[in-house]
Amino acid sequence: MDKRSEQKAKTRIKLINAALELSSTKGFAALSLREVAQAAEIAPTAFYRHFRDMEELGLSLVDEIAVSLRRLLRNARKNSEAKDLSSLTRFSIETFIEYVNENANLFRLLLGERQGASDTFRAALRKEIDLFVVELSEDLDRLAVMQNQKLRHSGYAAEAIVTIVFTIGAEALDLPPFKQEALKIRIVEEVNMILRGARETSRVKTKR
Amino acid sequence: MDKRSEQKAKTRIKLINAALELSSTKGFAALSLREVAQAAEIAPTAFYRHFRDMEELGLSLVDEIAVSLRRLLRNARKNSEAKDLSSLTRFSIETFIEYVNENANLFRLLLGERQGASDTFRAALRKEIDLFVVELSEDLDRLAVMQNQKLRHSGYAAEAIVTIVFTIGAEALDLPPFKQEALKIRIVEEVNMILRGARETSRVKTKR
């Protein structure tokens, strides 16, 4: 690869990381172009070689989130075979919390700007979350078949689970590790509650 | 009452409303003291007669939210007698969506700053939401007794319900009224799912 474009790519990444880091404390909306440039160790004017303005940078951050979410899903699935539903749930939630800790800034952005940010920004984030819900919904259906069970409304169940896991999981960001264990338990309990509620108890269905 | 303090109170309310209105489009974090003052039609310097800084104003907004949430709860309870659980759920969620529409700006703030805002701000919001969860949890227990049912973990159920209703309900803010009906159905389905999962099917418990 070009030495020139290689260097450019590096600077771009520095900008993205700087924005990610700064946004985690004060929120993306409160960032200035100049402070991001400074944190990335370039002159403010060089910013424009990479992004038209802060909004465009923001959309790149959403892309980062998207890539990262897909990686999360892949990891969770990789180990999802030959397990009963209950330990799979537990395992997936642990994977998730781990991911949240490793990508704290990305995650804060994902949840923090879901409301309040610009329309474009908000829509882009919504799209990624919806995608995630669809994927989970398909996984739930597949699992149900494997376990000879039926789910009503796997779509609703998936949406409810994602909402719970993301929102409560976000609290992990403010907690010391030793308190995260209790959080995991809460999430696991609530997700199991949803799964139980989504299951068709065949006893009710078949007339005896 | 003092004519002077009466006037002062009016100006204070103007400041609060201005901040609420402005924050709904760009987020509270992005507001400047001067633009809030201008929207409230006072000189920037008069701001200091009411609040030490923007953070203090923010905490007053949280108070507004708190008052408003309590009013919501009271309304929902007022009509909660002599109804079966399913129509009560439906009714409560309708009350809630109505409330969200009427207090759109307060609600946007409540959800938007849950992440990302300053620590004080975030903690204050968390406290209000937790209070709400506790109240709902007690209501659920009371209802279960009335209906001769048992709930496991009414606390978890309440937390899951509040998370779902608030988060999905927030989407109502971006929707035209005719699309809100579908949203309500989604919320009702998901809440029922949680309630179903929380119910102890006595068949499982008693040994026949």
Place this chain on the structure above:
DNA sequence: TGTACATCAGTGAACGCGCGTTCACTGATGTAC
């Protein structure tokens, strides 16, 4: 009631500062011959 003084919400000028953006530039890297 009238008068003299105190209070205090709101004003307007002024300050230094960081902001986003423009512009002409530099100098290392890339390309054509």
Place this chain on the structure above:
DNA sequence: TGTACATCAGTGAACGCGCGTTCACTGATGTAC
């Protein structure tokens, strides 16, 4: 390979602007006698 020119990521000065905050002030309202 060497040379001459083109490209373009990053620079630094400069701009006008809105920011938060200070300060001495005004004038309506409140209070004491």
